[in-house]
Amino acid sequence: MPGGRLFAAFVLLLAAASVEAAPRNVVLFVTDDHSPDAGCYGNPVLKTPHLDELARSGVRFERAYCTTASCSASRSVILTGLHNHANGHYGHEHAYHHFRAFDRVQSLPVLLEKAGYRTAQVGKLHVAPKEVFHFETAIPGNARNPVQMADNCQKFFSANDGRPFFLYFCTADPHRSGGVVAENEHRPNPFGNTPRGYPGVDEVTYDPQDVLVPPFLPDTPVCRAELAQYYQSVSRVDQGLGRLVQHLKAAGVFDDTLIIFTSDHGIAFPGGKTTLYQGGMTVPFIVHGPAVTRPGSVTQVMVSHVDLSPTILDFAGALPKDHQFHGRSWLKVFNQPDHENWNEVHASHTFHEITMYYPMRVVRQGRYKLIWNIAHDLPYPFASDLWEAPTWQDCYRQGPDTMYGQRTVGQYIHRPEFELFDVEADPHEARNLADDPKHAERLAELKTNLQQFQKRTGDPWELKWRYE
Amino acid sequence: MPGGRLFAAFVLLLAAASVEAAPRNVVLFVTDDHSPDAGCYGNPVLKTPHLDELARSGVRFERAYCTTASCSASRSVILTGLHNHANGHYGHEHAYHHFRAFDRVQSLPVLLEKAGYRTAQVGKLHVAPKEVFHFETAIPGNARNPVQMADNCQKFFSANDGRPFFLYFCTADPHRSGGVVAENEHRPNPFGNTPRGYPGVDEVTYDPQDVLVPPFLPDTPVCRAELAQYYQSVSRVDQGLGRLVQHLKAAGVFDDTLIIFTSDHGIAFPGGKTTLYQGGMTVPFIVHGPAVTRPGSVTQVMVSHVDLSPTILDFAGALPKDHQFHGRSWLKVFNQPDHENWNEVHASHTFHEITMYYPMRVVRQGRYKLIWNIAHDLPYPFASDLWEAPTWQDCYRQGPDTMYGQRTVGQYIHRPEFELFDVEADPHEARNLADDPKHAERLAELKTNLQQFQKRTGDPWELKWRYE
Numbered sequence: 001m002p003g004g005r006l007f008a009a010f011v012l013l014l015a016a017a018s019v020e021a022a023p024r025n026v027v028l029f030v031t032d033d034h035s036p037d038a039g040c041y042g043n044p045v046l047k048t049p050h051l052d053e054l055a056r057s058g059v060r061f062e063r064a065y066c067t068t069a070s071c072s073a074s075r076s077v078i079l080t081g082l083h084n085h086a087n088g089h090y091g092h093e094h095a096y097h098h099f100r101a102f103d104r105v106q107s108l109p110v111l112l113e114k115a116g117y118r119t120a121q122v123g124k125l126h127v128a129p130k131e132v133f134h135f136e137t138a139i140p141g142n143a144r145n146p147v148q149m150a151d152n153c154q155k156f157f158s159a160n161d162g163r164p165f166f167l168y169f170c171t172a173d174p175h176r177s178g179g180v181v182a183e184n185e186h187r188p189n190p191f192g193n194t195p196r197g198y199p200g201v202d203e204v205t206y207d208p209q210d211v212l213v214p215p216f217l218p219d220t221p222v223c224r225a226e227l228a229q230y231y232q233s234v235s236r237v238d239q240g241l242g243r244l245v246q247h248l249k250a251a252g253v254f255d256d257t258l259i260i261f262t263s264d265h266g267i268a269f270p271g272g273k274t275t276l277y278q279g280g281m282t283v284p285f286i287v288h289g290p291a292v293t294r295p296g297s298v299t300q301v302m303v304s305h306v307d308l309s310p311t312i313l314d315f316a317g318a319l320p321k322d323h324q325f326h327g328r329s330w331l332k333v334f335n336q337p338d339h340e341n342w343n344e345v346h347a348s349h350t351f352h353e354i355t356m357y358y359p360m361r362v363v364r365q366g367r368y369k370l371i372w373n374i375a376h377d378l379p380y381p382f383a384s385d386l387w388e389a390p391t392w393q394d395c396y397r398q399g400p401d402t403m404y405g406q407r408t409v410g411q412y413i414h415r416p417e418f419e420l421f422d423v424e425a426d427p428h429e430a431r432n433l434a435d436d437p438k439h440a441e442r443l444a445e446l447k448t449n450l451q452q453f454q455k456r457t458g459d460p461w462e463l464k465w466r467y468e
Numbered sequence: 469m470p471g472g473r474l475f476a477a478f479v480l481l482l483a484a485a486s487v488e489a490a491p492r493n494v495v496l497f498v499t500d501d502h503s504p505d506a507g508c509y510g511n512p513v514l515k516t517p518h519l520d521e522l523a524r525s526g527v528r529f530e531r532a533y534c535t536t537a538s539c540s541a542s543r544s545v546i547l548t549g550l551h552n553h554a555n556g557h558y559g560h561e562h563a564y565h566h567f568r569a570f571d572r573v574q575s576l577p578v579l580l581e582k583a584g585y586r587t588a589q590v591g592k593l594h595v596a597p598k599e600v601f602h603f604e605t606a607i608p609g610n611a612r613n614p615v616q617m618a619d620n621c622q623k624f625f626s627a628n629d630g631r632p633f634f635l636y637f638c639t640a641d642p643h644r645s646g647g648v649v650a651e652n653e654h655r656p657n658p659f660g661n662t663p664r665g666y667p668g669v670d671e672v673t674y675d676p677q678d679v680l681v682p683p684f685l686p687d688t689p690v691c692r693a694e695l696a697q698y699y700q701s702v703s704r705v706d707q708g709l710g711r712l713v714q715h716l717k718a719a720g721v722f723d724d725t726l727i728i729f730t731s732d733h734g735i736a737f738p739g740g741k742t743t744l745y746q747g748g749m750t751v752p753f754i755v756h757g758p759a760v761t762r763p764g765s766v767t768q769v770m771v772s773h774v775d776l777s778p779t780i781l782d783f784a785g786a787l788p789k790d791h792q793f794h795g796r797s798w799l800k801v802f803n804q805p806d807h808e809n810w811n812e813v814h815a816s817h818t819f820h821e822i823t824m825y826y827p828m829r830v831v832r833q834g835r836y837k838l839i840w841n842i843a844h845d846l847p848y849p850f851a852s853d854l855w856e857a858p859t860w861q862d863c864y865r866q867g868p869d870t871m872y873g874q875r876t877v878g879q880y881i882h883r884p885e886f887e888l889f890d891v892e893a894d895p896h897e898a899r900n901l902a903d904d905p906k907h908a909e910r911l912a913e914l915k916t917n918l919q920q921f922q923k924r925t926g927d928p929w930e931l932k933w934r935y936e
Contacts, residue, residue, distance in 0.1 A: 096926075098556045099590075377846050387935055458564075459565050463823060464823065
């Protein structure tokens with residue numbers, strides 16, 4: 001064999017080996033109560049330059065969904081690849097709510113650690129028990145200051161012990177916070193914003209006149225005042241992302257790191273958070289790094305948070321053969337604009353707070369979406385922050401016939417057992433097709449689909465098809 | 469001082485010292501889904517000679533109540549002196565239900581162990597986590613064979629290491645069991661009875677013609693067939709009690725041992741178990757041993773299961789000063805026929821199974837009882853064993869207007885928000901006085917009482933007075 005060809009073969013071999021051995025770091029960046037409100041999602045007002053930059057060199061998902069629009073339960077889904085009805089984490093973990101995963105559940109950080117990863121979390125955790133959601137390292141940081149959080153991750157990035165890393169980076173922004181902005185006549189919630197700001201953060205403020213009011217919210221002065229606060233909080237997240245990227249680059253690991261940016265669920269307004277309407281289910285979802293082959297592309301591949309753990313484990317080469325996730329890895333398809341086998345997701349919400357029982361099960365198939373409100377006899381329960389939300393109270397006080405987004409206050413509170421929407425023709429879910437004879441066959445099919453999903457995933461509430 | 473008086477003083481001193489040092493053993497005997505159905509409670513058919521004997525030399529309570537008519541939650545109340553809405557054990561512990569007490573809760577066995585007791589449990593436990601409900605010793609035994617359970621306690625009784633003992637003895641009788649009695653035309657549930665019986669147990673069988681049908685159940689052939697099975701299961705419990713007493717006597721500790729006999733809640737029929745009607749709340753309650761000063765007496769002192777832990781700790785001289793129980797010790801009053809300050813109890817039920825959300829709060833004050841059905845919009849959820857109960861299905865199949873005890877099937881399933889009963893004039897709770905103008909003032913008072921109780925005991929569902 002001539003020397004040149006031998007050398008070429010050697011180089012090829014080396015390249016193959018280096019692919020095998022390439023650091024496969026992962027950063028999972030999860031924001032709090034955040035709809036896909038960002039420049040890259042078509043909002044010209046909200047300033048998110050770093051997220052937009054990530055999208056420009058990554059892949060942006062347009063049909064990514066949570067499976068439950070409640071912080072704690074959703075995080076348990078993200079970290080286990082199991083619907084919360086099957087991992088035991090039916091609702092909030094903290095205080096008297098006291099939900100937690102079954103001891104037998106194997107979480108993403110534990111599986112990655114077993115596969116040779118070093119693992120760390122910074123910011124909001126909100127899952128239990130600790131043994132199930134074990135991380136090697138807990139990096140300190142104010143979850144309202146993503147810039148500080150990012151700064152605190154520097155050591156973790158540079159402390160290379162030969163193992164790839166997994167960082168779970170969770171902001172508390174743009175969640176609602178305590179109190180009101182007293183100097184504003186509409187007394188909006190501050191969404192974590194404070195008059196003195198946060199060290200290292202350049203607060204970006206917004207004029208309520210400029211914000212875009214999503215159609216599931218009421219276009220009122222109070223709502224606009226609240227959205228301006230929310231925008232400011234989102235801009236803080238964006239700066240944290242920028243700082244994180246800066247540190248990854250400085251540590252020389254940026255190109256070796258898969259970054260997934262998403263939120264636990266949609267915006268903290270009635271109509272968003274806690275509901276499985278589009279305002280609650282739709283999340284920002286941007287993927288950047290080694291697995292991306294079409295930088296700057298947009299995909300219609302339909303994914304949900306149950307897919308996150310299997311995908312990350314797949315990327316890590318650590319997908320356990322004997323483990324039954326409810327989701328699946330989208331690693332081989334997400335660079336495509338669309339995929340016929342990625343056109344269906346399910347969602348399952350049962351509790352927010354322990355006092356807020358309202359089990360809902362959802363199947364989204366193509367353009368259609370069926371919501372089963374299992375406890376539809378009950379008034380829709382309110383997360384305490386949503387009940388107190390000035391935007392809600394402002395409409396609620398005016399009585400049940402007041403419009404709140406696409407429905408009245410009364411319709412928001414009292415829901416039918418089944419809600420069937422054509423999400424393409426009616427993206428804001430104003431027209432329930434469940435009683436429309438033209439859709440009877442589709443309704444029946446989707447009900448069957450839903451019950452099969454419940455059986456397949458061991459959903460205790462499946463029995464409600466038969467009991468009562 | 470003359471020798472005679474000195475001697476007398478010395479004897480008195482000795483007596484006082486020996487009272488101080490007297491072994492203060494405790495046996496807490498808890499049966500499963502058992503109403504006060506026994507000879508000593510006025511049932512001439514049901515054979516419970518050993519319980520009757522215990523009552524003849526002990527004190528029998530006629531107004532003793534559980535606080536939640538669900539096995540797991542009720543046991544958490546018994547062992548903590550806290551309502552389940554405050555100890556975190558809101559419902560079933562096992563399988564996917566996954567409820568458990570807060571880690572911070574200090575349970576009866578742990579407090580007794582700290583106070584120098586040796587502690588053991590035998591039979592059904594049904595509470596979690598283990599660390600909170602720690603017993604030094606777990607004595608093996610088939611919970612369906614109380615005689616065997618008692619035999620297995622012999623070593624524990626005789627193994628005197630100088631410490632007094634606490635034994636938590638819990639049968640699975642007379643709970644419903646799997647399957648049906650196939651050879652009986654009515655196919656009743658066997659309530660744990662098997663054709664081959666249990667080693668050491670002389671099965672006592674009953675003729676369905678002879679059983680007493682409580683007025684909250686339908687007097688149907690199916691119900692009678694089921695009650696005959698239930699009676700047989702109760703007689704098995706009684707034999708276990710007899711054997712236990714025999715072993716306590718043989719070990720020479722019977723006279724030094726406080727025995728408390730009760731059940732977790734009422735009989736496993738719709739109208740009993742899971743409800744807070746009298747059929748669910750009323751429990752057998754007999755106390756025997758050192759603290760009894762009027763053997764064979766009956767008391768109207770009104771107690772509930774939250775009083776059990778503080779009373780036992782009081783008896784043990786181990787009532788912690790800094791511990792806030794929801795109940796209180798009845799040790800100083802239970803030998804009296806009645807007591808004006810013991811005429812009120814509260815109850816709090818939220819879940820049976822995790823899928824069976826139906827929070828109810830109750831105040832019983834003298835002859836009046838108020839039930840607040842917080843989720844009254846929902847159909848009343850059925851424990852799976854009650855749903856399948858042949859007695860229920862037999863009525864349910866006949867339609868919503870069929871009588872089931874004192875109410876129709878439809879009324880049983882759909883309940884008003886408030887139910888106010890005069891339990892003395894109307895012991896089977898057939899007449900709801902909540903809408904009766906004559907009782908408007910009483911209703912208002914009891915509502916206030918209930919809300920104050922909820923505030924005082926940190927009940928998360930207190931917010932339902934304000935939200936929704």
